[in-house]
Structures are given as C-alpha cells and as structure tokens.
Amino acid sequence: MTRHDRDNSLDTVAGRLKRTREAFKMNQADWCRLVGIETQAWNNYESGRRRISIDQAIRVCQATGVTIDWIYRGLMNSSLPPQVQIELQKKR
Structure with a gap:
C-alpha cells in the first residue's frame, strides 16, 4: 500500500x-x-466535489461488502469479495 492509498484527502x-x-x-x-x-x-462524491458522508458510506458498505476502512483509509480486508479485491488491486 502506498502513502497515497492511506491518504484520506477528498x-x-x-x-x-x-x-x-x-x-x-x-x-x-x-x-x-x-x-x-x-x-x-x-x-x-466520485468527482471530489463533496466528501461522502458516513451515512452514505455505510449504504455503500451494506450494499457491496466494502468497508468504511477501505472508503476512508484505503485499507482492504479479506471480507471483500475476492474478485472485487483483485479488481481494486489492479487499479492502484
């Protein structure tokens, strides 16, 4: 993980x-x-004009299995579906 991945800037x-x-x-x-x-x-949110709120981030997590740690801190964990982990790692 690079420093940029851990960055929580907008x-x-x-x-x-x-x-x-x-x-x-x-x-x-x-x-x-x-x-x-x-x-x-x-x-x-995606274009960086506004920061996603915690409530909206939780919706994303509940619907997809990604974590708050991933959204805000860039930390992946093994609870992500394997194919999603692979795709996210490719895009770094």
Whole structure:
C-alpha cells in the first residue's frame, strides 16, 4: 500500500469510490440504484466535489461488502469479495 492509498484527502477518497464502482463493473446509474444514493450526489462524491458522508458510506458498505476502512483509509480486508479485491488491486 502506498502513502497515497492511506491518504484520506477528498480527492483520494473520491478516487477510491470510483475504483470501487468500477471494480463492480457498473456505470453510475446502476451503481446508484444498487447503493441507494442519488446519481447527482454520487457524481459529486466520485468527482471530489463533496466528501461522502458516513451515512452514505455505510449504504455503500451494506450494499457491496466494502468497508468504511477501505472508503476512508484505503485499507482492504479479506471480507471483500475476492474478485472485487483483485479488481481494486489492479487499479492502484
């Protein structure tokens, strides 16, 4: 893990959100339906215009199995589906 991966800056968190969605091979509209977040809000999170709130991050975690540690700190753990872990590691 690089220092950048552990960074919790707005841009870095936004990048992890985008990498996560892409790891699931979903476009923004389908992803937003899955996680229950408005498309415009998600676009703001993913582009770094706004930081995802803890409540919205929990929705992502509940719908996908990713963790708060991954979203905010870049820490992966073994609870992620194996294929998602592989895809996230490819995108580093």
